[in-house]
Amino acid sequence: MLVMSNCHRLPLLLLLLLQSLGWLQARRGFGAGDQDWAYVEVREGAHLFYWLHYTTANVSSYKERPLVIWLQGGPGVASTGCGCFEQLGPVDIEGKPRASNWVQHFNVLFIDSPVGTGYSYVEPHGHYAKHNNQIAKDLVKLMRAFLHSHQEFRRMPLHIFSESYGGKMAPEFALELQLAKQRSILECQLQSVVVGNPWTSPLDSTLSYAPYLLQLGIVDHEGYSSIAHAAAKVARLVYDGKWLQAMDQTIQEVIEKYTGGVFLYNTQRRVHINEVYRYGEDPKLREFMINNVTQALNLTHMPEWMSQNATVFIKLGHDIFKPAVHIVTRLLNETPVRVGVFSGMLDLLCATPGTVNWINRMRWHRKDLYVSATRRPMRIDGMLEGYEKQGGGFSMFWVYRAGHLVQQDNPAAMSYILREFTGFG
Template sequence: MEINFHGIGLSCFLLLLQFLNRMEARRGLGPGEQDWGYVEVRKGSQMFYWLHYTTANVSAFAERPLVIWLQGGPGIASTGTGCFEQLGAIDIDGKSRESNWVQHVNVLFIDSPVGTGYSYVEPHGRYVENNTQIALDLVTFMKSFLIRHKKFESVPLHIFSESYGGKMAPEFALELHYAKERHELRCNLRSVVVGNPWTSPLDTTLAYAPYLLQLGIVDQDGYASIAAVAAELAASIYAGKWLHAMEQSSKMQEVIATYTGGVFLYNTQRPVRLDDDYRYGEDPQLRDFMLSNVTEALGLTHMPVWMAQNATVFIKLGREILKPAVHIITKLLDETQLRVGVYSGILDLLCATPGTVNWINRMQWRNKHKYMTAPRLPFRINDVLEGYQKEGGRFSMFWVYRAGHLVQQDNPAAMAHILRTITNFG
C-alpha cells in the first residue's frame, strides 16, 4: 500500500497511523479481538490461521505469551477441533468455555498441513509428503505472520500440540530455531509441548497389549493376539516397509476391538454405546457449525469449503506416519535452549502413556541426568490430586489423571496447570 502524506495534518496523520495499527484486529466469532487469513507457503499451497488475542485483564495483549496450537490426525483442523471442542473461548453451542486458554494467553490456531480445515491446495499446488515439509511450511507461514504482527516478535512463543502433533511440533520448533539462527525472522520461541504424542509409533504400539492386560480390559488370549500383531508391525517398521506397517496398524485396531468388545481408543474409561461412531475431529455437529456459523462470521463463504478431515493429507503422508521423531526432540534438547514438555492422559490407549514413558526413558541427551535424578512430584488443584510431574534438563513430563487422548477436554484443570507451568503467564 502506498500512502501520500503530503498535506495531511499531524492530528490526521496520528489518527491514520492508529487506524493502520488496528487493521490487524477484527471481530470474528466469540469474545475479544481476532485476526485470520491465508499465507501462501508454497506455490498453490495456502495455509490458514486464526489468531485470538487474549481477553486477559492486561493493558496490552503483548503482556501475555503467544501459544500456537497444532492439531493431530494428520489432517484434523486446529480451527475446528482445537478452537471449538477444546480450548477456544466458546463451544459449538455458542456458549462460553470456562476453561478456555484465550482468557490467559494469545492463541494462534493454524490449519496444518496444507489441505487441512480452511487451508487448501490449488490444482497446481502440492500437498506435503513428509514432516520436514510440514515444518518448513510452518516456518514460511511464521515469516509472513510476524511481518503482519510485528508486536509478537518479542512476545514469548510456545508451540503446543497433541497426537500426531507430537511429530509435527518438534520439527517445526527445530526448523523455526534454525531460521531464527540464520536471521530469517525474529521471534522469542521458548518451548514446544506435545500432548499424548505419536512421537514414537513403535513404542506406542508395543505398549498396547501389556497396557490392556494390566487394566483388565483383555485376558491372556487377547494379550497374545494383540502382541502378535504388534510384533508383525515392528518387523515391518524395522524393514522400512512403511505402507505395509500402516496396514498392520489398521489390523491392530480391529484385533483390539474384537478382544475388548470395542473399548474407546481415546479414553478406556469413557462409557460408549454399540452405535457410537466417534472419529477424532470429525463430529458431524462440529462440521455443520464450521460450515455455517464460522465460515459466515469470518467471511470465507467464497473460499474452499472447510474440511474436518482431508483424507488426501493423510494418504500423502502414508510413508511418514509410523516413522519416529524422537531424534528431533533430542536435537531440540542438545542444540537449542528451548524447553520441551510432554503431557499424557493416562487413560488413553491410542497413544498409551507406558509407550511414551518408554521412549522418554530410552532417549539420550546431554542433560538427561538432571531429569532422571529429579523427583517425580504430585500436583494438586483445589486439594484434588490431578497428576504428577517430573522436570529436569529442560525437559518436563506430566502424567494426567482422569484424562485420555484429549486432556484439555477430559481434565481442563490439569491442563491449565500445565499451560501455566510451561508459559508462566500472568
C-alpha cells in the first residue's frame, strides 16, 4: 500500500483540482484571457484549426458560461482574423480592448472553416471541401476531437453563431452535430444556431437587389431595369441547375455601374472612391496576423495564415448558389435546436427583403406559431434598434443602423440578440 506524505499529497490534490476545472489545456495566446488552440485532421491531408478563448467574465469558473462557436463567411474568410480581430474578439488589430467583445460573456471558439481557410490548411495529397455537407461533416469531426480534449464542454450549453456564407454552413453543421449526437458519436448540449445576414437562399438575395436599391433611391428605374434583368439571368441559370454559370454572372458590376459604386456591405457607409475593401480583408489584417498572432501562437512552422483563400471559394463553385433552406427546415422539424436569423437592414449583399422572402416561404411543423406571433419593436435603453418576431422555435431580428456586419455596426442590438439565445451578452 502506497502512503503519501502531506507534502506530496498537496500537489496531487492541486493537479486533480485543475483537471476537474479543465484548466490544464489553458495557455497564454494573444490578447486577454486564457486560450487554447490546435489543429484537427478531419480528413486525410485536410486540417481544420480552432482557437478557444476562455471567458474573462467575473465568474468562479468558465464552466458557468456557455460555449459559443463563431463561423465566418466567404466562403474562405478566416474566423481567427475577421471574426476575432475585426468583430468580436477581446482586442482589435491596434491592440486596443474591444468594449463589445464576446469573450467577456462566454467561452468563444473560433474555427477557420472550410479547410484551407485562415490557419487551416490542405496538404498536397488532401482535398478541399466541394459542398456544404462536406464542410459540416468536417466541423463535426473537429468537434469530436475538441470535446475529447475538453470534456467539460460536453455538458455545457453550446450555441453556433455565424454570418454571410455561414448562413449555409452553420445550419448544416448544427444538423450533422445533432445527428452525430443521436448516433452517440459525440456528446454535446447544442441549444441554438443563429445566422446573421445569411446567404441561405442565394437566389432570394440576388432577386432582392433591384427592388431594394430602387426603394432606397440608390438607383432610378433605368438602373432597376438593368439590375433586375441581370438577376433574372441568374435565376434562369439556377433553375436550370447551371451553378457555375450562375456564380460567374457579373451582377455586381451592373450594380456598381448604376449606383456609382455603393458599398455592398452597408449602403449608407461613407466610402472614399479610392478605398478598397472586401469582406474579411482589412488591408492591415494579414500583416497583423502573420507578424503578431502567428508568433504568439507559435505557428511560424505551419502554413502561412490566409485572410481569404480563393481556392476554397473556387472548389465550392458548384455549391455557392445552392440554397440551404431545406436544412433550416430540417433543424426546425427534426431537432429541439432553436434557430435564429438577424439581418442588418443596410446590407445589400444579403439584403433583408430577400431573407424575409425565403423565411415566408419556408414550411415547418410549428410555423403557425411564428406567423401568429406579434412583431415587436426591439428597444435597448429606450432606443429603437430594430424589430423581432419569434415563435415555433424560430426567431427573426431586423436590425437598424447595421449592414452585413451587425456586430461591428450595432453592437447594442447584437448584445440583445446574444442575450435572447444564451442568457448573456
